[in-house]
Amino acid sequence: MSAPLQTQACRLLGCDLPIVLAGMGGVARSELVGAVTLVGGFGFLGMAGEPAARIEREVAAVRAVTPRPFGVNLIPAATRPALLDEEVSACIALGVHAVMLFWTLDEKVVARFRDAGILVACQVGSRVEAQAAQQAGAGILVAQGVEAGGHVRGSLPLAKLLREVVPSSEVPVLAAGGIVDGRDLAAVLEAGAQGAVVGSAFLASPESFAHPYYKQRIVEAGAEDTVITDVFHIGWPIAAKMRVLRNSTTDRDRREAFQVPPVPIGMDDGQPVYRFSTAAPLRSTTGDLEAMALYAGKGVGRIDALMPAAARVEAMAAEAQAILAAKDRCRGSAAG
Numbered sequence: 001m002s003a004p005l006q007t008q009a010c011r012l013l014g015c016d017l018p019i020v021l022a023g024m025g026g027v028a029r030s031e032l033v034g035a036v037t038l039v040g041g042f043g044f045l046g047m048a049g050e051p052a053a054r055i056e057r058e059v060a061a062v063r064a065v066t067p068r069p070f071g072v073n074l075i076p077a078a079t080r081p082a083l084l085d086e087e088v089s090a091c092i093a094l095g096v097h098a099v100m101l102f103w104t105l106d107e108k109v110v111a112r113f114r115d116a117g118i119l120v121a122c123q124v125g126s127r128v129e130a131q132a133a134q135q136a137g138a139g140i141l142v143a144q145g146v147e148a149g150g151h152v153r154g155s156l157p158l159a160k161l162l163r164e165v166v167p168s169s170e171v172p173v174l175a176a177g178g179i180v181d182g183r184d185l186a187a188v189l190e191a192g193a194q195g196a197v198v199g200s201a202f203l204a205s206p207e208s209f210a211h212p213y214y215k216q217r218i219v220e221a222g223a224e225d226t227v228i229t230d231v232f233h234i235g236w237p238i239a240a241k242m243r244v245l246r247n248s249t250t251d252r253d254r255r256e257a258f259q260v261p262p263v264p265i266g267m268d269d270g271q272p273v274y275r276f277s278t279a280a281p282l283r284s285t286t287g288d289l290e291a292m293a294l295y296a297g298k299g300v301g302r303i304d305a306l307m308p309a310a311a312r313v314e315a316m317a318a319e320a321q322a323i324l325a326a327k328d329r330c331r332g333s334a335a336g
Contacts, residue, residue, distance in 0.1 A: 009172035009194035014069035016040030018195030023073020026282045030061035032207040035309035038066045048075035052090035069097035076106040078236045092116040107136045125154020127164040145177030149200045149297035151242045166192035180299035182319020200297045205309040211281040213289045223301040231257040232293040234277040245294040
């Protein structure tokens with residue numbers, strides 16, 4: 001099944017299928033990354049803001065499950081400089097295969113990874129950002145459409161962004177934003193992308209570290225239930241927009257987010273979770289889960305059940321392959 005879907009991005013990443021697990025903070029831990037990677041996809045551990053010790057544990061846990069390569073997701077703009085240096089050093093010492101960077105372009109961080117022989121993927125929201133990332137040394141670009149869940153860098157729909165980024169890119173481009181099934185994968189491959197980065201669909205799996213309440217909200221939600229907002233800002237640069245499920249926090253007066261002192265609404269791993277924090281509810285989280293940041297892409301309306309990550313990878317690949325094969329037959333018939 002995998003051969004017809006092999007792309008240059010697959011060869012760079014060392015995977016069989018052009019299906020990439022987004023490095024969702026807190027959610028994409030070793031259990032989920034291992035499950036996606038083991039069946040031929042490529043997984044990124046969501047390690048932004050995490051200490052080196054956790055990165056070391058999570059990398060070791062994935063390596064205990066599979067010898068296949070996988071990566072680590074980091075966010076320089078949302079990480080204290082000293083901690084970022086610790087994270088980068090840990091990834092280099094561990095010899096991870098790839099690192100995905102997001103939000104702002106940190107050329108020094110890109111250079112450190114490149115000098116260490118680590119493949120760097122940069123997530124971008126415009127052609128200008130794509131060009132800058134390539135000049136800095138990115139080996140893969142991730143074009144993120146506005147349909148994406150979580151923090152959204154750009155404002156263009158994915159299809160339009162791919163038309164702008166793919167023709168001007170000298171490195172493989174992956175597509176991100178509302179991708180949940182094989183139809184979406186086939187569509188972005190036909191548009192010139194060399195793979196798809198998937199978040200919400202893998203969040204809705206038994207292996208993800210998201211809280212069961214959060215997973216159920218994803219399954220029950222429709223595309224109209226997502227909103228773009230910047231009210232969840234504690235822990236991120238101000239004015240960073242994100243797509244989340246509408247809840248009691250997004251419905252509050254926006255001025256409250258920036259004018260009222262932080263109020264604890266829960267706990268996670270011994271630390272308070274504040275209203276308007278960017279922290280999503282995890283298995284380890286307690287408190288007012290409904291009021292927390294429930295990141296979700298516009299594709300949630302087509303996620304109607306929890307599905308094991310491996311099964312979702314295989315279903316996406318099979319559906320995409322069938323669609324592309326049918327189109328090839330049609331084109332062949334038309335040419336004949």
